[in-house]
Amino acid sequence: MANRWINTLNDNDVTPEDLFVNRRQIMGGALAGIGLVGMGQAASAAPEGLEPNSFEEITSYNNYYEFGTGKDDPAKYAASLTTQPWTVQIEGMVDKPGPYAFEDIMKAMTIEERLYKFRCVEAWSMVVPWNGFELADLLNMAGVQSGAKYVAFETALRPDEMPGVAYNVLDWPYVEGLRLDEAMNPLTIMATGIYGKDIPNQNGAPLRLVVPWKYGFKSIKSIVKITLTDTQPATSWNKANAREYGFYSNVNPEVDHPRWSQASERMIGGGLFSKRIPTLMFNGYEEEVASLYTGMDLSKEI
Numbered sequence: 001m002a003n004r005w006i007n008t009l010n011d012n013d014v015t016p017e018d019l020f021v022n023r024r025q026i027m028g029g030a031l032a033g034i035g036l037v038g039m040g041q042a043a044s045a046a047p048e049g050l051e052p053n054s055f056e057e058i059t060s061y062n063n064y065y066e067f068g069t070g071k072d073d074p075a076k077y078a079a080s081l082t083t084q085p086w087t088v089q090i091e092g093m094v095d096k097p098g099p100y101a102f103e104d105i106m107k108a109m110t111i112e113e114r115l116y117k118f119r120c121v122e123a124w125s126m127v128v129p130w131n132g133f134e135l136a137d138l139l140n141m142a143g144v145q146s147g148a149k150y151v152a153f154e155t156a157l158r159p160d161e162m163p164g165v166a167y168n169v170l171d172w173p174y175v176e177g178l179r180l181d182e183a184m185n186p187l188t189i190m191a192t193g194i195y196g197k198d199i200p201n202q203n204g205a206p207l208r209l210v211v212p213w214k215y216g217f218k219s220i221k222s223i224v225k226i227t228l229t230d231t232q233p234a235t236s237w238n239k240a241n242a243r244e245y246g247f248y249s250n251v252n253p254e255v256d257h258p259r260w261s262q263a264s265e266r267m268i269g270g271g272l273f274s275k276r277i278p279t280l281m282f283n284g285y286e287e288e289v290a291s292l293y294t295g296m297d298l299s300k301e302i
Contacts, residue, residue: 152233187213
């Protein structure tokens with residue numbers, strides 16, 4: 001079960017990393033006293049009160065294949081990505097299609113920006129204090145039309161700035177998708193920062209998706225296009241290997257990847273020989289999201 005705390009903030013309100021970590025106190029499952037301004041709606045914390053990883057850990061060990069397949073490649077090469085100006089094209093089944101400047105999005109969302117401490121899982125896991133806002137707020141701003149069932153996302157494709165796209169690791173540009181009800185869930189956020197700092201390029205600047213109950217590759221980075229549609233969209237890893245990567249990609253420890261077990265995970269920051277911990281169903285957010293999949297066979301609809 002996910003812990004919860006209550007706080008609102010904007011980018012300037014976040015406690016510095018050292019104070020954020022050292023002053024955090026768990027009281028009855030709620031996070032209190034982290035030096036933020038104001039009180040407001042609840043945001044979800046990492047399961048089991050896990051400590052957030054350091055900014056260095058979060059920004060130095062990444063998957064962002066547009067900059068290389070090594071975990072340290074994004075930190076080495078992503079500085080070449082130009083993130084200002086930045087525009088997100090929102091199209092399809094919306095009332096207000098068109099280009100949305102990142103600055104205009106942020107002006108509209110500033111009051112709603114919050115801190116979200118989510119655990120992210122791939123073959124490894126870490127706890128990231130994201131700054132951001134609910135994806136639902138952005139979709140509502142564009143006006144979702146009746147009949148829309150899915151949300152498709154597309155990453156920037158900049159061959160001159162992204163050395164990794166010279167290799168056919170994936171079919172570029174990187175694309176992902178969610179069912180509309182998944183996209184509108186309060187846990188689904190658009191992240192714009194980490195520890196109150198602007199999100200670094202290697203982590204998906206300036207705007208990335210975070211879906212904490214799914215494996216990390218679903219949380220598409222550096223988004224340039226969002227499309228509302230009534231048809232299930234293609235996703236990059238599913239196109240590359242449908243046997244291993246389904247559309248949903250929910251964290252499910254009971255279903256093994258064809259080449260390895262997903263029943264346990266290793267936390268980044270604990271060292272090479274750190275103890276593995278059990279992987280939680282839906283990454284610990286089962287109470288919040290299990291109802292989205294009522295009636296589905298989660299051993300087959302992966």
